Amino acid sequence: MSAESFDYKLFLKNLTQLPGIYQMINQAGEIIYVGKAKNLKKRVSSYFQKQDHTPKTRVMVSQIHDVQIVVTESENEALILENQFIKKYRPRYNVVFRDDKSYPYILLSDEDYPRLSIHRGRQTKKGDYFGPFTGATAARYSISLMQKLFLIRQCENSVFKYRSRPCLQYQIKRCSGSCVDKISQRDYLKDVELVRLFYKGKNHDVLKVLTERMQLASEKLEFETAAQIRDQIIQLRRVLEKQSAQGSDTDIDIIATGMIEKTVGIFVLHIRNGLVQGSRNFFPKVPGDTSVEEVIESFIGHFYTASQNELPAEIITNHPLAEAEELAGLIGENRGSKVRLAHKVKTSRAAWLDMANRNLNEMISAKLATKNHTQKRMQCLMDELALDKLPMRMECFDISHFQGEQTVASCVVFEQGQAKKSDYRRFNIKDVAAGDDYAAIEQAVRRRFQRLVREEAKLPDLLIIDGGKGQLNQAQKVIEELNLDEVTLISVAKGSERKVGMEQIFFPSEAIARRLNDDSPGLHLIQAIRDEAHRFAITGHRGKRDKQRKTSILEGIPGVGAKRRRAIIQHFGGLQEVKRAGVSDLKQVDGISQSLAQSIYDHLH
Numbered sequence: 001m002s003a004e005s006f007d008y009k010l011f012l013k014n015l016t017q018l019p020g021i022y023q024m025i026n027q028a029g030e031i032i033y034v035g036k037a038k039n040l041k042k043r044v045s046s047y048f049q050k051q052d053h054t055p056k057t058r059v060m061v062s063q064i065h066d067v068q069i070v071v072t073e074s075e076n077e078a079l080i081l082e083n084q085f086i087k088k089y090r091p092r093y094n095v096v097f098r099d100d101k102s103y104p105y106i107l108l109s110d111e112d113y114p115r116l117s118i119h120r121g122r123q124t125k126k127g128d129y130f131g132p133f134t135g136a137t138a139a140r141y142s143i144s145l146m147q148k149l150f151l152i153r154q155c156e157n158s159v160f161k162y163r164s165r166p167c168l169q170y171q172i173k174r175c176s177g178s179c180v181d182k183i184s185q186r187d188y189l190k191d192v193e194l195v196r197l198f199y200k201g202k203n204h205d206v207l208k209v210l211t212e213r214m215q216l217a218s219e220k221l222e223f224e225t226a227a228q229i230r231d232q233i234i235q236l237r238r239v240l241e242k243q244s245a246q247g248s249d250t251d252i253d254i255i256a257t258g259m260i261e262k263t264v265g266i267f268v269l270h271i272r273n274g275l276v277q278g279s280r281n282f283f284p285k286v287p288g289d290t291s292v293e294e295v296i297e298s299f300i301g302h303f304y305t306a307s308q309n310e311l312p313a314e315i316i317t318n319h320p321l322a323e324a325e326e327l328a329g330l331i332g333e334n335r336g337s338k339v340r341l342a343h344k345v346k347t348s349r350a351a352w353l354d355m356a357n358r359n360l361n362e363m364i365s366a367k368l369a370t371k372n373h374t375q376k377r378m379q380c381l382m383d384e385l386a387l388d389k390l391p392m393r394m395e396c397f398d399i400s401h402f403q404g405e406q407t408v409a410s411c412v413v414f415e416q417g418q419a420k421k422s423d424y425r426r427f428n429i430k431d432v433a434a435g436d437d438y439a440a441i442e443q444a445v446r447r448r449f450q451r452l453v454r455e456e457a458k459l460p461d462l463l464i465i466d467g468g469k470g471q472l473n474q475a476q477k478v479i480e481e482l483n484l485d486e487v488t489l490i491s492v493a494k495g496s497e498r499k500v501g502m503e504q505i506f507f508p509s510e511a512i513a514r515r516l517n518d519d520s521p522g523l524h525l526i527q528a529i530r531d532e533a534h535r536f537a538i539t540g541h542r543g544k545r546d547k548q549r550k551t552s553i554l555e556g557i558p559g560v561g562a563k564r565r566r567a568i569i570q571h572f573g574g575l576q577e578v579k580r581a582g583v584s585d586l587k588q589v590d591g592i593s594q595s596l597a598q599s600i601y602d603h604l605h
Helices: 008-013 040-049 055-062 075-089 092-097 136-150 185-199 203-219 223-246 292-303 324-335 347-384 437-454 469-481 521-550 562-572 575-580 583-587 594-604
Strands: 020-025 031-037 066-071 105-109 116-119 127-130 252-260 263-272 275-282 314-317 340-342 393-402 405-415 425-428 462-466 488-493 504-506
Touching: 008 040, 008 347, 020 040, 020 075, 031 040, 031 075, 031 092, 040 055, 040 066, 066 347, 105 136, 105 185, 116 136, 127 185, 136 185, 185 203, 203 223, 252 292, 252 347, 263 292, 263 347, 292 314, 292 324, 314 347, 324 340, 347 521, 393 437, 393 521, 405 437, 405 521, 425 437, 425 521, 437 462, 437 469, 462 469, 462 521, 469 488, 562 575, 583 594
Parallel strands: 252 314, 314 340, 393 462, 462 488
Antiparallel strands: 020 031, 020 066, 105 116, 105 127, 252 263, 263 275, 393 405, 405 425, 488 504
């Protein structure tokens, strides 16, 4: 992979050895792979340090532009989170090349006597699916619990249909013996409905039904049946107490906020039904001397008033908030029910908060490492090119076209060594001979800098042109005409062998190109902005070309609207035949006069 796209050595140097998941991200910002690791540093390092990768892995690694991590308490939590992220983002290399074995669900089949079973993969069988569960062990335990509480069968249909006497499960009171009519279908389906209610979280409804059954059995003097139902109620209440203690039925957001060396970070961990469902990172720009508490309060007020963000029943922060009650009331109004906002928590909530705090520290440390590295890149570039000052703002131009058509110029902007996409611009090049990159560069640079001068906008410290001496001369002409002496101008070409690291750097006043070492941080910064300009130009050109393909050649002709275009196409059978048609042929189409036929012919020829 190219060093300018992702400095993996720096990333690995600062990477934690804790368990967690890692997300491989390409240049377009898409998650292309999600993996888990017991030791993040060791696992992620293997992608960049081993040479014996499969072809698929080599291709994937070549596309990595960034890696993001989420630290977890254990490898098992990482496994769960990995699966959830894969299902959510459907990364290209996970979906296509990884085993699609998913976490297990419990299937309650749609049959005369429904059965419970563990199900993986596509949900094509008829019935109700409940889950997912963290693993087969958890799913088996849940089925075992349903057998104890509601005596639902688990046996295969091939066994169920041909039994002549009850099996061992009936003897140990784990099944009601529906295979040999020890229970009526009507009563069996009543128990099945309790299973559905239980898995849907309607536990109080289940307790109510069981209590009514127990009372009815007592009234009928069926004391043995009443005792069995009483035991069911006791077991069910124990299960519900355990779930309540774990907070498994509550939606919670954990918000950890901190500041290291004036860099503020916010890490939000989303807990749904007791499982980590995902996380989000934020690096807000804050005024000086702003406290962490002020940052959290401002963030909560903004984050939970945005319509796209789900409102949880509980929000936990790592700092106490003076306005906690007011914020909770505001969010509760939007949610339609009470919201709890707390910072002192115990048990599983304390573990989640600790997890969020550790991820917060990791992400801020990584941000600082990147910031320091970027500063080093800019300093190195200033020294190697003998610039008068640090290139705090850089702009780079590139041209893209296909056989000279649909020419597009791109201008990308880097501030403090980082892309500032809000300042990116594209230019549709007009009135330039096909394939004339020199004229295209001159037009784009002129349009860009004339506007910057007119609006008294910020000028770049360094202007980079993707190309050789010819393109550089065209840009220099514009800069000199506008008297922009404060803008340093260079161009970068790939050299005769067109290899990364062999770039040639041209200055207007120098006849011979300069070369920087291929491991130069300054060169890496030039490569990064050059590649970004190239990407931005290509995507713009493709969009223009696709738009043209979707546009009929008949559009734009005065007097030819949608109805007449359809009539012309239907008459001739296609655009190629329309192009071959003469004026007399065009005149044969209903609604086309002699003068209009001439106009159409002139437009096409």
